[in-house]
Amino acid sequence: MGYEYIKFEKEPTGVGILTIHRPKALNALNWDTLRDLGNFVENDLPKEKLRALIITGSGDKAFVAGADIAQMSGMSSTEFKDYVDYAHKVYGLITDNPCPSIAAINGYALGGGCELALACDIRIASEKAKLGFPEVKLGIFPGWGGSQRITRIMGNGKAKELIFTGEMVSAEEALSHGLVEKVVPHEVIMKEAKELAESIAKRAPLAVSAAKKAVNSGSEMELQKALELEKTLIDSCFDTEDRAEGMKAFLEKRDPEFKGK
Numbered sequence: 001m002g003y004e005y006i007k008f009e010k011e012p013t014g015v016g017i018l019t020i021h022r023p024k025a026l027n028a029l030n031w032d033t034l035r036d037l038g039n040f041v042e043n044d045l046p047k048e049k050l051r052a053l054i055i056t057g058s059g060d061k062a063f064v065a066g067a068d069i070a071q072m073s074g075m076s077s078t079e080f081k082d083y084v085d086y087a088h089k090v091y092g093l094i095t096d097n098p099c100p101s102i103a104a105i106n107g108y109a110l111g112g113g114c115e116l117a118l119a120c121d122i123r124i125a126s127e128k129a130k131l132g133f134p135e136v137k138l139g140i141f142p143g144w145g146g147s148q149r150i151t152r153i154m155g156n157g158k159a160k161e162l163i164f165t166g167e168m169v170s171a172e173e174a175l176s177h178g179l180v181e182k183v184v185p186h187e188v189i190m191k192e193a194k195e196l197a198e199s200i201a202k203r204a205p206l207a208v209s210a211a212k213k214a215v216n217s218g219s220e221m222e223l224q225k226a227l228e229l230e231k232t233l234i235d236s237c238f239d240t241e242d243r244a245e246g247m248k249a250f251l252e253k254r255d256p257e258f259k260g261k
Ligand code: DAK
Pocket: 024, 025, 026, 028, 065, 066, 067, 068, 069, 070, 084, 108, 110, 111, 112, 113, 134, 135, 138, 140, 141, 142, 143, 144
């Protein structure tokens, strides 16, 4: 696979761990790191038997400290536009991937780093994590999907406060606003993320993916259309081998063996 700035390992449980690996710059996403992430997600993320994906940052201090400020400062407008377009594409691939994703926020998640966490389905934060959108301090604003994804999560008022001030919030405060789902002691963040991922990995994968699509796409739609989508997706689950296996296993009082078929 040959990536310098990301690492990936897949555990026998079907849980994949994708680590952004540029610790000397707090995993800030320069072009090379973003490209590694994008190439991996587009071409090398296993499609078979990957049941849940954890995304985290290398080292003990940061998830991702945002876009690379040093590199951005020297970009032409065209390069800047390409950088932003590419980040949108990569984050969209993560959000739209049928495999559920968990951000294990092990430290700073700022700007584009917080937006990466928002592109994931579920966020768990270390109690040491700090989250925020410092972009307005740099003359830009959260534009890798952040200004749109955050308002859908926490409502316009709190989102505007965070974006307009550029101030960071603690993990606990992030929890109280729904920006993260859970806060855990720093030392156990990966253990907790893996436990959550494993509990998803045990379930019927096509049903989990269909549920992800129902929630993601449905929340963009008017209610009647969203309910139609839900019906279509649940119908598609009924015809799967896993649905037959899940119900049979229940009646036989044993654990199901799902195959993703
Ligand atoms: N970029 C580049 N280098 C970074 C970095 C970053 N975002 N964050 C940290 N580093 C580097 C530091 O420069 C330092 O490098 P050396 O000096 O050792 O070479 C090293 O990482 C360690 O950082 P510090 O020495 O600063 O560590 P501290 O513990 O003192 O402080 C910190 C940690 C996270 C509070 C601080 O590093 C910090 O404030 N970093 C910047 C965080 C930030 O502002 N992030 C947001 C970036 S802007 C767009 C929309 C959106 C975006 C782009 C375009 N459009 C719609 C057009 C996205 C924007 C962003 O993400």
